[in-house]
Amino acid sequence: MPLVLYNSLTRRKDPFVPIDGNNVRMYVCGPTVYDLAHIGNARAVVVFDQLYRVLRHTYGADHVRYVRNITDIDDKIIDAARANGEPIEALTARTTALFHADMDALGALRPDVEPRCTGHVPQMIAMIAKLIAGGNAYAAEGHVLFAVASWPRYGRLSRRSRQEMIAGARVEVAPYKRDPGDFVLWKPSTPDQPAWDSPWGRGRPGWHIECSAMSEAHLGETFDIHGGGLDLIFPHHENELAQSESAHGGKKFVNFWMHNGFLSVDSTKMSKSLGNFVTVHDLLEQGVPGEVIRLALLSTHYRDPLNWTDEALDQARRRLFRLYVALNRGKHPVVRDNDLALDPVREALEDDLNTPLALTHLSDLATLVNRSHDLGEIEERDRLQGVLAASGQLFGLLSIEPEIFLKGEQRSDDALIRSRIAARIQARRERRFADADQIRNELVNIGIILEDKPDGTTDWRKA
Ligand SMILES: [Zn+2]
Numbered sequence: 001m002p003l004v005l006y007n008s009l010t011r012r013k014d015p016f017v018p019i020d021g022n023n024v025r026m027y028v029c030g031p032t033v034y035d036l037a038h039i040g041n042a043r044a045v046v047v048f049d050q051l052y053r054v055l056r057h058t059y060g061a062d063h064v065r066y067v068r069n070i071t072d073i074d075d076k077i078i079d080a081a082r083a084n085g086e087p088i089e090a091l092t093a094r095t096t097a098l099f100h101a102d103m104d105a106l107g108a109l110r111p112d113v114e115p116r117c118t119g120h121v122p123q124m125i126a127m128i129a130k131l132i133a134g135g136n137a138y139a140a141e142g143h144v145l146f147a148v149a150s151w152p153r154y155g156r157l158s159r160r161s162r163q164e165m166i167a168g169a170r171v172e173v174a175p176y177k178r179d180p181g182d183f184v185l186w187k188p189s190t191p192d193q194p195a196w197d198s199p200w201g202r203g204r205p206g207w208h209i210e211c212s213a214m215s216e217a218h219l220g221e222t223f224d225i226h227g228g229g230l231d232l233i234f235p236h237h238e239n240e241l242a243q244s245e246s247a248h249g250g251k252k253f254v255n256f257w258m259h260n261g262f263l264s265v266d267s268t269k270m271s272k273s274l275g276n277f278v279t280v281h282d283l284l285e286q287g288v289p290g291e292v293i294r295l296a297l298l299s300t301h302y303r304d305p306l307n308w309t310d311e312a313l314d315q316a317r318r319r320l321f322r323l324y325v326a327l328n329r330g331k332h333p334v335v336r337d338n339d340l341a342l343d344p345v346r347e348a349l350e351d352d353l354n355t356p357l358a359l360t361h362l363s364d365l366a367t368l369v370n371r372s373h374d375l376g377e378i379e380e381r382d383r384l385q386g387v388l389a390a391s392g393q394l395f396g397l398l399s400i401e402p403e404i405f406l407k408g409e410q411r412s413d414d415a416l417i418r419s420r421i422a423a424r425i426q427a428r429r430e431r432r433f434a435d436a437d438q439i440r441n442e443l444v445n446i447g448i449i450l451e452d453k454p455d456g457t458t459d460w461r462k463a
């Protein structure tokens with residue numbers, strides 16, 4: 001089955017065909033480096049990493065060029081550096097390193113190119129000059145603004161009316177703007193703010209032009225996929241689209257626009273003031289394995305809203321634990337060969353990244369491994385374990401040696417063992433003895449010995 005992706009531009013699933021033969025080019029908006037990554041940031045990274053893995057599997061690792069920028073020029077950075085009393089370069093370097101460490105822990109592959117805004121200011125200035133020359137932008141009082149009236153297709157990506165766009169962008173009313181919808185390409189800096197020389201005075205670029213210039217520098221004028229969170233579709237992506245196509249004489253900017261859905265925490269919008277701000281760093285510090293966080297993020301389809309709860313995290317943990325237990329049956333090294341991945345897992349992923357369905361196939365596969373192990377069909381078990389490992393790899397999961405993962409889990413989480421014992425007692429009560437035995441086997445496999453008491457409770461100890 002060919003790869004099919006939902007395109008925000010056409011509002012439907014379209015077959016994906018690369019522009020350049022077998023070579024795929026993808027740009028994803030990266031982090032603004034002033035603070036720790038929260039799980040909303042992580043969702044976008046993991047979703048597009050999942051797509052990157054599927055593309056690499058389909059077209060070959062050398063045929064996918066994935067660019068994700070680092071935004072290291074932004075007013076939020078200037079404000080945070082001032083509040084911390086630290087130099088901007090120190091803040092952005094520290095935050096970038098933390099971002100890398102957190103995303104590595106989630107199994108997200110590094111992009112092929114990770115351009116920084118500070119390294120591309122000349123390209124931004126060149127693009128702004130081109131927009132002015134073409135009548136799409138104008139300089140006024142040290143600012144350069146994009147003239148939305150010069151681009152009739154403005155609003156076509158986010159499908160918003162002019163009124164909605166003006167309200168949605170919370171545009172500043174400034175006397176130098178010809179139209180309230182015009183947005184900043186360049187703005188002047190005060191002596192204490194970062195600044196570069198330009199034909200319009202010393203200043204710095206606006207956020208939107210940064211991505212247009214960096215994608216052009218590393219992927220060319222037209223490329224295959226542009227991704228980001230749904231919160232970026234307006235104004236950021238709408239503005240990128242207007243700038244790039246205007247600067248390139250109307251030439252198509254991007255074939256597929258892809259957006260991942262919103263994330264809430266306990267059904268509430270995540271915000272620092274509400275105290276429900278969950279960072280990847282904190283979760284990892286609490287001993288939650290990165291693969292558990294990854295699985296929790298992929299358990300919901302990427303276009304659906306994701307509600308982050310302790311329960312969902314716990315569920316992901318149990319699910320991954322079960323996969324590792326299956327991989328550990330027989331306690332022998334498992335052959336890891338990507339080509340062995342199960343067809344239904346691959347096909348589900350190729351259908352607009354249907355990760356919930358693909359994960360169900362992965363769980364079914366674990367059941368088959370357990371069954372063949374219990375029946376003593378060693379060859380079949382080993383074969384299925386190879387398929388499970390390869391299918392997990394397509395997901396960025398099961399990358400750890402099973403024994404090591406299970407031992408780590410066992411040390412860090414007695415609560416998990418207790419919850420499995422409770423599930424087993426429940427299964428016995430409901431006379432689902434096969435399920436109860438399965439849980440006992442899982443636990444035995446990681447060195448947990450159960451002792452059933454006459455009063456219906458169960459004691460446990462480590463072997
Ligand atoms: Zn961007």
